[in-house]
Structures are given as C-alpha cells and as structure tokens.
Amino acid sequence: MSASSPRPRSTRRGRSAVALLVAASTIASLGAAELSFRAYLYWRYRGHVAEFMSPIWVLLENSPLVFRLPPNQVGRAGFTFDATKNVPYRTNSDGFRDREPGEKRPGVPRVVVLGDSYVFGWAVLEAETFPTRAEALLRREGRAVEILNAGVPGYNTEQESYLLEEILPRRRPDAVVVGYTMNDAEPQMNVPSSPATTYRYVRSWLWEGTKDLLRTCCFPHARWLPDRRNIPRLTYTEGFEAESPKWRESKAALARMAAFCRRRGVALGVMILPDFTQPFDGAYPDASIHAAVSAWGRELGIETVDLLPLFRNRDHRDYMVAGDGHPNARAHDELARVLRDEIVSLLGDRRGEGAAEP
Numbered sequence: 001m002s003a004s005s006p007r008p009r010s011t012r013r014g015r016s017a018v019a020l021l022v023a024a025s026t027i028a029s030l031g032a033a034e035l036s037f038r039a040y041l042y043w044r045y046r047g048h049v050a051e052f053m054s055p056i057w058v059l060l061e062n063s064p065l066v067f068r069l070p071p072n073q074v075g076r077a078g079f080t081f082d083a084t085k086n087v088p089y090r091t092n093s094d095g096f097r098d099r100e101p102g103e104k105r106p107g108v109p110r111v112v113v114l115g116d117s118y119v120f121g122w123a124v125l126e127a128e129t130f131p132t133r134a135e136a137l138l139r140r141e142g143r144a145v146e147i148l149n150a151g152v153p154g155y156n157t158e159q160e161s162y163l164l165e166e167i168l169p170r171r172r173p174d175a176v177v178v179g180y181t182m183n184d185a186e187p188q189m190n191v192p193s194s195p196a197t198t199y200r201y202v203r204s205w206l207w208e209g210t211k212d213l214l215r216t217c218c219f220p221h222a223r224w225l226p227d228r229r230n231i232p233r234l235t236y237t238e239g240f241e242a243e244s245p246k247w248r249e250s251k252a253a254l255a256r257m258a259a260f261c262r263r264r265g266v267a268l269g270v271m272i273l274p275d276f277t278q279p280f281d282g283a284y285p286d287a288s289i290h291a292a293v294s295a296w297g298r299e300l301g302i303e304t305v306d307l308l309p310l311f312r313n314r315d316h317r318d319y320m321v322a323g324d325g326h327p328n329a330r331a332h333d334e335l336a337r338v339l340r341d342e343i344v345s346l347l348g349d350r351r352g353e354g355a356a357e358p
Contacts, residue, residue: 037206041195048192059191064162067191069095069152077122082323087123097126098149104172109347110146114160115179118273119151123321128329133336154190161253165260175267175346180293182275182286185239185250186232201245202228240289251296258300267346269303277325280311305342
C-alpha cells in the first residue's frame, strides 16, 4: 500500500468511537460531580438547620416565607451595633408586632402595612412605629381607620408577596401599603438559606462553587469569575444592575401583589423608604433604586411615594437610632405623616368616621 493511500474506514470509525466514549465519560463524570456537590450542599444545609436556634426567628423549611416571628411572643430586639441596648416587643397571634386584630369592625376601613424591620420598628418602641402613629393621626382627625403592622424584620419583597397572599383573605383589608427599603431585592439573612435559593440563578452549582474557590484562594478580584450566587450584598445597587436577576424578582413580586389586590378590590400603595445610615446629600448611594422602584410603580399602576425628597439634604444622623442605624422615633413621625396621606388617598370615599381626639 502506498503512503498516499487513504486510511481504512474502520480506523476512522474507531477513533470516532473513542472520541464519543471520552465525551460521554466526561459528561457522565461532570454530571456525577454536579450531583455529588449538590448532595453535599443539602447535607451541609440540613446540618445548619438542625443547629439553628433563635429566640426571634422561626425557620419554615418548606414555605416560601422561609421564616417568621413566633406568635404571642414577648422579647427584646437588640441594637445592631451596640449589644448593650435593646427595646421590648411583643407579637400577636399572627406573629406581628401589633395588638390582636380581631374581627373587622363595620364601617372601619382596615389597612395592612407590609415591610421589613423599618415597618416593624426595630430599635424603637411599638407606640413609636409609623403605622401606629399614622393610625393615631387619623384618629385625631376624626377618621376611624385600623392599621395593622405586618412588618417582619429581614423580609424582602418576594417574602412580603407570599405573606400578603396568606393574610389578605383572613384579615380582609381595604388597602395595603408596602414599605420598600433599599435591600428589598436582596435575599434574607436571618436564617440558613437553602442551596436552591443560593443557586437559583445558575445552572451548574459545581462550577459556581469552583469559581468561589478560585476567587478565595487565587483570584480575589477577577472579573472573569463573576459571582452569580444569590447571596446578600451590602452594596444594594449591585442588585439593580441591568444584568442582575434580583431586581427582576423584586419587581415581579410587586406585580404579583398588584394583581392579587386588584382581583380582590383592595387598594395598593408603596412607600419607598431611604437608607437612614447614609447621608441624604449628593453622596447618597441608592438614588438609582428609588428611581427604579418609582418607575415600577408607574408601570404597574401602583400609587407610589418616594420619601427620599422629603429627607434630602437633612442630616441623616438626626433620624437614625444611635448604635443601630434604623430610623428613630423622629423619623417614624415623618413616615407616619406620609403614611397618613397615602392611606387617605388609597381609601378615597372609604373613610371611617370617628370622634376626633382633643
């Protein structure tokens, strides 16, 4: 056979078979590694759940709420940056920081306020929270309106949407107001997060874990190893970058709330609450989030009030709890006046009549 003769077909077929076998083996190995890594993450998560103990949070493994406050609890909320300080709180049978709501009274509109620790009133007394103070303002004006504080510290918009679906049929409000804070597009941080939540935006958990290892040991600032995991970020604007799925999930949650309320004839409003740990001047870092959520409100037909202009160029330290960072009683007074106006607008003709306080 001359040197220029073609190779036998059997040789070419043999090499193709070997290549296919190598490819299949590689895919099978990667698949097995992926499944093993996922099994390890769930094993580790179950260990964290078994070890989890908290006097404040009740972990809900199989619920989209993830966690909630215990019902009928008396406790103390510690300051974020000063462990020597705390304030008392109590929860009702719904696990909310409010009185027991009871049956809805005829002729008295009911409003539910959803949100996180700002609505809950972390680091202030229950009587100082802006839902409580807004109800008192309305009462002094001769309006009998019942406002229920359904704020749960650490909740994001997605959790709030599921909470609304749970409590709206039972408590039958005439209006709902959502207090939107700057970290509402971020995942919760209060209880162990399931791997399905952490890796919800990626296809390969193994590759994402490998990238994390490479960033940790070798390339801490490598842009070619972006972190796609759904983990909390302290720079909240990252979740509002164009390619981020976080803001899309947050917007979708608001859209679900709007549709849910609309189907039941319930008015919905949003109050965009600024970050009181940041200066309210030109250096305020989250103005783009305020603008984005305001645009969502217009698009979704939700009555939305942005409170950043109210505090613009004021000293944020005058409105922040020292040693904590949450809004103080003075800030809650300002928020209460805005909530009062929002409720009056949402209720329209559905205003309760009551004797004004002297």
